[in-house]
Amino acid sequence: MREIFDAIQKSAKRIKxxxxxxxxxxxxxxxxxxxxxxxxxxxxxxxxxxxxSRIASINTIASEEKEEAMHFHADAPYFIxxxxxxxxxxxxxxxxxxxxxxxxxxxxxxxNMVASCYIVYGPRVEIVFAENKVKLYLLQGDEFEYVKxxxxxxxxxxxAPGGTQQNWLPYHKELVDSFFKEGYRLRYSGGxxxxxxxxxxxxxxxxxxxxxxxxPEGKLRKLFEVFxxxxxxxxxxxxxxxxQNDLLELTCKHVHDTSPCFFGSKYEIxxxxxxxxxx
Ligand code: AFP
Numbered sequence: 001m002r003e004i005f006d007a008i009q010k011s012a013k014r015i016k017x018x019x020x021x022x023x024x025x026x027x028x029x030x031x032x033x034x035x036x037x038x039x040x041x042x043x044x045x046x047x048x049x050x051x052x053s054r055i056a057s058i059n060t061i062a063s064e065e066k067e068e069a070m071h072f073h074a075d076a077p078y079f080i081x082x083x084x085x086x087x088x089x090x091x092x093x094x095x096x097x098x099x100x101x102x103x104x105x106x107x108x109x110x111x112n113m114v115a116s117c118y119i120v121y122g123p124r125v126e127i128v129f130a131e132n133k134v135k136l137y138l139l140q141g142d143e144f145e146y147v148k149x150x151x152x153x154x155x156x157x158x159x160a161p162g163g164t165q166q167n168w169l170p171y172h173k174e175l176v177d178s179f180f181k182e183g184y185r186l187r188y189s190g191g192x193x194x195x196x197x198x199x200x201x202x203x204x205x206x207x208x209x210x211x212x213x214x215x216p217e218g219k220l221r222k223l224f225e226v227f228x229x230x231x232x233x234x235x236x237x238x239x240x241x242x243x244q245n246d247l248l249e250l251t252c253k254h255v256h257d258t259s260p261c262f263f264g265s266k267y268e269i270x271x272x273x274x275x276x277x278x279x
Contacts (some may be wrong), residue, residue, distance in 0.1 A: 001103075001115060004058070005079065005129060006053040007099060009144050012119045012127060014047045015084070017101060018137070019091065019121055026128060040091065041065055042086035044099065049172075051082060062255045064110065069108075069255060075208075079112070080106040081223035081255070087191030092190040096122035098193025102228040107161045108255070110248040112156040116228035120197050128197070137199075150240040155267035156204020163219065167191045167212035171279040175272065178208065192220065196229055196263060204265030206272070211244070211260040218260035224254045226261045239269040243276035 003131040018040060045065040052072070062069040064083040080103050087097040103115040115131040125139035130152065137144040158177045168176070180186070184205065187205050189195055192207075199205040209220050220226050230240035230247035240247040240263045250259055262272045 001057075001131065003055050004052075004080070004103065004115075005117075006127075007055055008117055008119070008127065010056055011048045011051045012125055012139070013097070013142070014051075015044045015119070015158050016121055016125050018043050018047065019097070029249065040049075041085050041088050048082055048084055053261075060108075062223060064221060075112055077105050078114075078170070079106070079108050081108060081228075082096055083221070083224040085276055086193050086225065087189075090189065090191050095189050095191060096194035097191055098197075100193060100228050102231070108223055109252055110222075110227045110230070110250055113227055113248065116231040118197070118228065118232070120193050122194060126197075128200070128232060130235045132234045132235070134160050134200075145227050150200055150232070150236050152200065152209065152265045152277045153203040154234045154265055156199060156202065156206070156265050157184055158187045158202055158205030160186075160188045160199060160207040160208070162188070162195075162209035163212045163215070167214045169213070169279075171275055172208075172210045175206070175275045177270075179268070192225055192229070197207070198234075199264065202230070203240070204268070205260065206264035206268035208262045208272070209260065211261075215258070217258045220258055220261055222250065222257045222259050223255060226259050227252075230261070233263045238263065241269055241272065244273065251258055 036191045045063050052061050057076050058072050058078050060069050060071050062081040064180050083100045099119040101117040104112040105114045117129045120126045127137040129135050135149040136147040136150050161176045184236050196207050233240045242260050
């Protein structure tokens, strides 16, 4: 695991440099989710692929930018799914973006998850790595330094509701509104990494990306986005559900499967469970 964390740190530094250029343009191709790929998305994907290809303990990688998984070492234990540049449509307006990694042992699937990690590229570059504990690291000069362990409170103050309101189910809208009536503040940039990072570091709250009328299975991808953050939130003392079920109990049939998802501290997730159980 140490060599995987080292490869993630090297990737973070290289991706930070790749982001800091004037013009990166769009490529001719689309990714597996049908989105036009930024040349930068492809570049970040290649950086991570290159760093991981040097690690003997990695069996297979799957990237949001690649249609199929890529095999490295047949007898090695680790399978890594990653989103090289999540929220890349926010780059041109200079909002924070991130990279997400789900680390699995023996095969992809929530039941095999042994660690997860994300990088935030904002005013500062930070890494959050969760194995048994959730640890925050900050890039200082050319090295990442350990900052602290992250723990969620029982209840927070922030509400980050994803998806287009027009397509929310009525009871979901009532749920979101009820948090605002209770004094919760809206915090939503449209980047999963900074939005969930903010809730984690401010001690709690709720991030939701529900089933909507146009996307009944949600938007966010299980292996690259949903499972990694579920692992981190649970290890930090919070919870992560699809409305009813623990996200880490869901199965995943295809590399690019999606799921509705809710991440938060215990109080907010219990409220979600109550509403969704009765609808
Ligand atoms: P992009 O990578 O296309 O910018 O999408 C970002 C993202 O997958 C995730 O980072 C956000 O949480 C989510 O989409 C936001 O989606 P909505 O704009 O539909 O709320």
